[in-house]
Amino acid sequence: MAIKPATTINEVISALDQIILESEKDKDPAGYFAALYRKVTIKVKEGIAAGFFDDGPRMEQLDVFFANRYLVAYQANRRKDPITESWQKAFSISGQYWPIVLQHLLMGMNAHINLDLGIAAVEVSKGKNLFDLENDFDRINEILSSLVHEVEGNLSAVWPALKFVLKWTGEIDDYLVDFSMKLARDGAWAFARKLSEVPAEEKTTMIALRDMKVAAKVNVILKPGFVAKIALRIIRLTERGSVVEKIRKLNS
Secondary structure, X not given: OOOOOOOOHHHHHHHHHHHHHHHHHHOOOHHHHHHHHHHHHHHHHHHHHOOOOOOHHXXXXXXXXXXXHHHHHHHHHHHOOOOOHHHHHHHHHHHOOOOOHHHHHHHHHHHHHHHHHHHHHHHHOOXXXXXXXXXXXXXXHHXXXXXXXXXXXXXXXXXXXXXXXXXXOHHHHHHHHOOXXXXXXXXXXHHHHHHHHOOHHHHHHHHHHHHHHHHHOXXXXXXXXXXXXXXXXXXXXXXXXXXXXXXXXXXO
């Protein structure tokens, strides 16, 4: 079944549910990121309802613009249509054995936050002052950050080797810090500011250049150095459960 672009936050959640079901059916690790993203979207929806954001309707618009970047990329990848290089690299590891769950999540976060979030921020601010969005932009990333730490904790509980290795080597800690949500958030906002300042005819070129830069970051995720590589392989060999079981644990 085709994944349609969303128009509301509820439609985003429904589309993510569909991706999770498809991933479970196909035993596709792409479902790991979809499960994390579903948690994020539900938290954003709850935040809007609770008045957590300055402008709830605008935040729903941002969430929808942002999510559609992922939903369109996911659907295009299944059709084997061209997609951004950042997303192509993220989806390309689904058939590989060695990436651990956390690496799958980081690959999705890299493409979606470092590239897509800035584009969505500019899109929702068309004809308006981008800086009016800054407070809510920071708040949505507080939600992202809290959930990433929650997921890391859950993974450590499920796969004890992860917790052991994180304590054993500072190199892994640096590896995770390099892709912390704070750095991703700051980079996304800086990109949004630059993108908002260029003429419309230059935006496509700027996005393409940003895509190349973000895609190059995957080497840090997948090839973090000899010591980190050995540590990650230990984690992978001790991960428990099938792809489907891991998706369900992340989605619980």
